[in-house]
Amino acid sequence: MELSEELLEQIGDYLSDRMAPAEKAGFENRMQSDESLRQEVAMQLEIKQGLAFLAQKQRFKTLHSDLEKRGLLKDEALKPETDESQPAEIPVIELPTSRRTELRQSWSYFSTAASVLLLVGLSWALFQNWSDKQALMAQNEKSFEIYFSPVPKPQPVLPIDPDRVAAPVEPAQARSDSVRLTEAIDALQQNDTRLAISQLTSISQGKSGHWTATAYWYLALAYLKAQQREEARKMAQQLADQNGHPYQQEARELIEHIQQNP
Known part of the structure; x- marks a missing residue:
């Protein structure tokens, strides 16, 4: 997802609860329909x-460190009980005040440097994780664009074996499924993946x-666009194994493409 300064500012306002109620509601509605935006908000929240x-x-x-310098954390040593069998205590040599101050300052510098290094390391790890996610999202979007067509294959004119997946059905049902499929493909083309997945699932569960x-093939593409890569691969594998499916060859090519671009 391409991040503009305006979008970054909106995400920052949302995470910091600086949005007005109406603006916040609109932003949340936008996240519900935009998988990439939801992932970006989650990533920015992790970083924050x-x-x-x-x-x-x-x-x-x-x-x-401040309390230690003031002597408020200094603990009195516990005096052991006198026992002739115990070895004599080793005398503790006190360092000069200037030396103790120098050691404390050195430790403070070391602690600060360690914190900075930890911050840099964590920031790099978060950035690397974000970068990997962005690359995978871009690859899924590219795969979707390669195999998506806004116009589905037409229904075969000649009757075929009724046992095959793409066997013709009653004209009324076929017309209804065709209209609903067109609406679902339009929603998918307009990046409304949630609506598209809901409609395509309903169509694909109808009479063979x-x-x-065809709806099952577009459902696999919808999952790919929604960044659910593994679910898309599983559905494509089912289509590739079905002889007579109108998108059997495309499903096989999609599986091969996913395997070559992990």
């Missing part, structure tokens, strides 16, 4: 929570026929 955790950790270390078989 990670940075907040590191900032809180750094504040705790700073407070701890050319349009129900």
